[in-house]
Amino acid sequence: MSEPRPIHPVILCxxxxxxxxxxxxxxxxxxxxxxxxxxxxFEQAIGRVAGDARFAAPIVVAGAQHIDLIEEQxxxxxxxxxxxxxxxxNTAPAIALAAALLPEDAIMxxxxxxxxxxDEAAFRAAxxxxxxxxxxxxxxxxxxxxxxxxxxxGYLHRGEELSGGxxxxxxxxxxxxxxxxxxxxxxxxxxxxxxxxxxxxxLLEELKTHRPEMADLVARAATEGRRENSRFHPAPExxxxxxxxSIDYAVxxxxxxxxxVPADMGWSDxxxxxxxxxxxxxxxxxxxVNGQADLVDCRNVMxxxxxxxxxxxxxxxxxxxxxxxEVLVTTRDGAQKVGKLPGAVNQ
Amino acid sequence: MSEPRPIHPVILCxxxxxxxxxxxxxxxxxxxxxxxxxxxxFEQAIGRVAGDARFAAPIVVAGAQHIDLIEEQxxxxxxxxxxxxxxxxNTAPAIALAAALLPEDAIMxxxxxxxxxxDEAAFRAAxxxxxxxxxxxxxxxxxxxxxxxxxxxGYLHRGEELSGGxxxxxxxxxxxxxxxxxxxxxxxxxxxxxxxxxxxxxLLEELKTHRPEMADLVARAATEGRRENSRFHPAPExxxxxxxxSIDYAVxxxxxxxxxVPADMGWSDxxxxxxxxxxxxxxxxxxxVNGQADLVDCRNVMxxxxxxxxxxxxxxxxxxxxxxxEVLVTTRDGAQKVGKLPGAVNQ
Numbered sequence: 001m002s003e004p005r006p007i008h009p010v011i012l013c014x015x016x017x018x019x020x021x022x023x024x025x026x027x028x029x030x031x032x033x034x035x036x037x038x039x040x041x042f043e044q045a046i047g048r049v050a051g052d053a054r055f056a057a058p059i060v061v062a063g064a065q066h067i068d069l070i071e072e073q074x075x076x077x078x079x080x081x082x083x084x085x086x087x088x089x090n091t092a093p094a095i096a097l098a099a100a101l102l103p104e105d106a107i108m109x110x111x112x113x114x115x116x117x118x119d120e121a122a123f124r125a126a127x128x129x130x131x132x133x134x135x136x137x138x139x140x141x142x143x144x145x146x147x148x149x150x151x152x153x154g155y156l157h158r159g160e161e162l163s164g165g166x167x168x169x170x171x172x173x174x175x176x177x178x179x180x181x182x183x184x185x186x187x188x189x190x191x192x193x194x195x196x197x198x199x200x201x202x203l204l205e206e207l208k209t210h211r212p213e214m215a216d217l218v219a220r221a222a223t224e225g226r227r228e229n230s231r232f233h234p235a236p237e238x239x240x241x242x243x244x245x246s247i248d249y250a251v252x253x254x255x256x257x258x259x260x261v262p263a264d265m266g267w268s269d270x271x272x273x274x275x276x277x278x279x280x281x282x283x284x285x286x287x288x289v290n291g292q293a294d295l296v297d298c299r300n301v302m303x304x305x306x307x308x309x310x311x312x313x314x315x316x317x318x319x320x321x322x323x324x325x326e327v328l329v330t331t332r333d334g335a336q337k338v339g340k341l342p343g344a345v346n347q
Numbered sequence: 348m349s350e351p352r353p354i355h356p357v358i359l360c361x362x363x364x365x366x367x368x369x370x371x372x373x374x375x376x377x378x379x380x381x382x383x384x385x386x387x388x389f390e391q392a393i394g395r396v397a398g399d400a401r402f403a404a405p406i407v408v409a410g411a412q413h414i415d416l417i418e419e420q421x422x423x424x425x426x427x428x429x430x431x432x433x434x435x436x437n438t439a440p441a442i443a444l445a446a447a448l449l450p451e452d453a454i455m456x457x458x459x460x461x462x463x464x465x466d467e468a469a470f471r472a473a474x475x476x477x478x479x480x481x482x483x484x485x486x487x488x489x490x491x492x493x494x495x496x497x498x499x500x501g502y503l504h505r506g507e508e509l510s511g512g513x514x515x516x517x518x519x520x521x522x523x524x525x526x527x528x529x530x531x532x533x534x535x536x537x538x539x540x541x542x543x544x545x546x547x548x549x550l551l552e553e554l555k556t557h558r559p560e561m562a563d564l565v566a567r568a569a570t571e572g573r574r575e576n577s578r579f580h581p582a583p584e585x586x587x588x589x590x591x592x593s594i595d596y597a598v599x600x601x602x603x604x605x606x607x608v609p610a611d612m613g614w615s616d617x618x619x620x621x622x623x624x625x626x627x628x629x630x631x632x633x634x635x636v637n638g639q640a641d642l643v644d645c646r647n648v649m650x651x652x653x654x655x656x657x658x659x660x661x662x663x664x665x666x667x668x669x670x671x672x673e674v675l676v677t678t679r680d681g682a683q684k685v686g687k688l689p690g691a692v693n694q
Contacts, residue, residue: 022658294688294689294690296681296684296687296688297681297684305674307672308655308669308672308673308674309672309673309674309690310674310676311369311673311674311675311676311677311685311688311689311690311691312675312676312677313676313677313678313681313682313684313685313688314677314678314680314681314684315665315676315677315678315681318662318676320674320676322655322674325654325655325656326655326656326658327652327655327656327657327658327667327669327674328658328659329657329658329659329660329662329665329667329676330658330659330660330661330662331660331661331662333661334643334644334660334661334662335660337643337644337660337661338658338660340643341641341643341658341660342641342658343641343656343658344658
């Protein structure tokens with residue numbers, strides 16, 4: 001048996017995190033914030049695929065406005081390739097660009113940079129299983145074991161067993177609560193966590209089949225682009241002409257090669273303040289405090305401040321976030337709507 | 348019939364308003380803040396007894412630390428006497444000092460400066476009725492018609508009818524909710540609003556009877572004090588020696604001359620943020636906003652800010668107050684505890 005091929009991490013930095021306003025801002029969005037612990041989500045994403053011979057140097061795909069943050073957080077020494085998108089075109093073009101810059105036979109592991117994974121060993125085990133399936137030309141999605149009947153995610157319905165994973169029988173759109181509970185009870189459904197493994201050539205072939213125009217434009221953006229040391233600038237004209245789409249819609253839901261590896265790794269997309277609170281430690285009242293805060297008669301309160309003291313009395317299941325001269329107070333349900341607030345929209 | 352004697356307003360400025368922290372601060376406490384409308388509570392208290400020939404120039408009793416605020420808010424033109432207490436000794440000495448500086452036969456109307464009265468005409472009518480009873484040597488308290496079974500106030504139990512008022516059969520301490528409901532249902536009880544009318548000589552006689560030591564020290568503080576234009580400085584040594592007490596405990600609950608005039612005048616002591624909200628106008632969701640605030644899916648929320656924007660989602664019956672670098676978020680019940688917060692205590 002030959003040495004396993006190295007896995008090429010592709011770290012996507014497009015997450016804007018507007019539901020984590022007012023901490024997440026256009027100038028420093030969610031991936032570049034230390035929301036859990038001392039290091040940022042981006043640094044965590046890089047760290048998960050570092051220090052292990054199975055992983056090659058990462059390809060980071062990001063917008064031009066975040067280059068400085070990324071290079072600062074990567075550190076001076078880390079070998080990497082930074083692909084700089086001239087504008088946002090969703091995940092399919094970003095992933096396809098990375099594929100076009102890799103050898104056809106390379107195995108890519110596509111990771112969002114704005115998620116949290118508590119169990120890194122479980123992540124690596126799933127990554128190695130996914131890479132094996134990808135080398136057999138499967139288009140592999142990480143299937144996250146649901147921990148609650150979440151209505152905010154898409155689900156993967158597990159099909160026939162493969163070696164180290166399963167075929168995906170069906171991609172399911174965000175369900176209502178009733179259905180989410182049934183999915184969870186059945187044990188046959190996983191969350192679609194947005195983490196993928198592909199053989200670069202397979203991805204590009206599938207894109208050509210299902211989105212031929214996008215495939216052509218990405219190929220041009222790659223071949224006509226220019227590399228400057230560790231930075232790659234896709235050609236802006238063909239890239240701008242791409243009609244953006246997610247990798248799920250563009251490829252995964254159309255291919256006959258969709259597979260999944262189960263992953264039970266303490267995953268959270270930290271999609272809003274309530275999700276962040278769930279991923280943070282709790283004190284004896286179920287609360288979490290970061291910064292100066294006095295909580296009296298409170299339960300399950302999250303209080304975060306970058307300066308002004310927060311004083312709270314009698315609250316339950318409320319998040320209070322004070323950042324950059326903005327004060328946000330929301331219920332758990334309300335946390336979904338933060339991105340639509342005037343303060344978040346008119347940054 | 349002779350001309351009615353003028354009524355001498357005595358405005359007490361001792362209210363600290365710690366439950367209205369972080370807006371009310373030691374350096375600018377509750378009376379000197381425009382909590383309702385454009386003018387401060389002190390300015391409202393002064394305005395209620397101005398521009399009417401029945402009222403003489405006011406006597407204002409206050410601590411030395413608030414002289415500047417008071418003289419600024421009185422304006423340059425208004426005739427007044429400012430009695431400057433060297434230290435706080437509760438209401439009985441403050442009122443007795445004012446009495447000692449008035450002719451024996453003068454009628455005093457004692458008004459806290461940190462209450463709100465919506466119906467000024469009803470206030471003046473009650474004041475004139477109270478002054479008439481006071482001229483007949485009654486010690487008169489305003490009996491506020493209860494609007495809800497409040498457990499935070501003392502109550503007056505109405506006795507036999509007098510001309511323009513009633514004897515007070517009994518002073519009742521703060522009741523529990525059960526009892527407060529029974530009081531309200533009976534129609535025989537009023538809130539003790541802390542507004543009084545006395546003949547100066549009667550008050551001093553009663554004080555001599557029930558608190559002879561306090562009466563002596565007040566007399567010395569008055570006679571040995573010094574007047575500078577419109578400022579009166581009581582002698583500090585005898586004043587400091589006074590054992591402070593409220594006018595209720597020192598005199599009203601002991602005298603056989605206690606009377607009350609009923610007053611239904613939209614009174615509120617604005618004792619905390621919930622009480623303030625009740626006295627403020629409401630929008631269609633029952634909420635009130637002062638400063639920059641975006642409320643989404645909120646009901647009965649009060650949001651006040653001196654600068655930073657407040658964004659709130661999904662809240663009900665919550666007060667959010669942002670002032671001077673402090674952020675307070677409290678339920679209605681919690682509003683009672685604001686004065687005990689570290690921020691309020693350690694000013």
